[in-house]
Amino acid sequence: MSAVLEDESVIFRQVTPEGRVTAVTRELAEEVPVAIEFNGIGYAVLMATPADVADLVLGFALAERLIGPEDAPFDVDMHATEQGIIARATLPEGRTEVLLSRVRHRASESSCGICGVENLEQAIRPLPAVTGRTLADKAAIFRALGDLGQHQPLNMRTGAAHVAALVAADGAIRLAREDVGRHNAFDKLIGAMRRRGWEWDGGFALLSSRCSYELVEKAVLADCPLLVTISAPTRLAVERAVGAGLPLAVLARPDAILLSGDQSGS
Known part of the structure; x- marks a missing residue:
């Protein structure tokens, strides 16, 4: 039996x-089903915070490789229902074949990019090489x-949200997106950047989560020059990052960070 909360x-x-x-008294973070349709085809259902949904859908399409960096951002039509949100988008011309090859009809807990794939080859697909380079140093x-908490209003109220931030080379946070799912938060950030036409410009991504291989893949596909996460990485995440040439900074805490590879900087 479930109960409906009025407040x-x-x-x-x-x-x-x-x-x-x-x-x-505690404020609770919202989490609702977001049904994503591309070209009239039901593609996925994500459990997400109902904010910045258009950014989520765009970033998710990039992570799913339904569109590429050369494609222009698309509009998203959203319809609120009693059960959740229906988000409809039309992919750029010429993307129908890749959509049909990747279409799936099962719900997933977040935009992890693997739930519902049919075989191992689809789960661990080759990644392109990262071409961008960060200009940020350890400082x-x-x-x-130190500034990340100021960009987490939802988490400050509820204690139940992740954040993904675009950080400039000097450490200033330019843009941030929150969601109950760490994958969703990163997709929202990447989608918001794409919609604004923003690049990394020598900066990096900062995530309030562990460094999972799915987040590494999202970073690589967005050509992120450096991925920084609050918690530790998995072995597969490090292997995928090394293979794509993505530098990592993990277990990033106010008193210490762990850097992968030969990263210079004062």
Whole structure:
């Protein structure tokens, strides 16, 4: 049995190890199904925060390789229903064949880019080489880490959202997107950048999550010159990053970071 909550905030009982019980009010992060249709075909259902959905759909299409860097951004028509959001988009001309080859009809928890694929070859596809190079040094990474909380209003209220940020070479955060899913947040950021015509310009991406191989792939396909994550990477993530020439900075904390490869900078 499920219950429908009327308000954004819910009263919980906070219990301490000493047995003290206090009533506290918490705002809850929204998470709804987003059904994505391309060219009239149901492609995927993502569980996502219902904000910046057009950016999510555009970034997701890039991550799914349904469009390439040479394609112009497309418009997204959104329709709110009692069950969630239907997002409809038309891919650029000439992309129908790749759409049909990748179409799928199962729901996934987030825009991970693997749920529903039919075989291992589809799951681990070759990646292009990263061509961009970051101009950021270690001081820029620490500056961005220190400022990241100011760009997480949803997480500050709920404690339940990830953030993906575009950071300039000097460490200034230029743009950020939040979502309950780490994949969604990165897709939203990449989609927002594409819609604005923004490039990395020697900067980097900063994510409040572990460094999974799916996020590495999204970064590579967006030609991100440096991926920085708060938590640790998986072995596959490092292997995929090395193969594509993507530098990583992981376990990025205010007091230390781990750099992959031979990264210079003061």
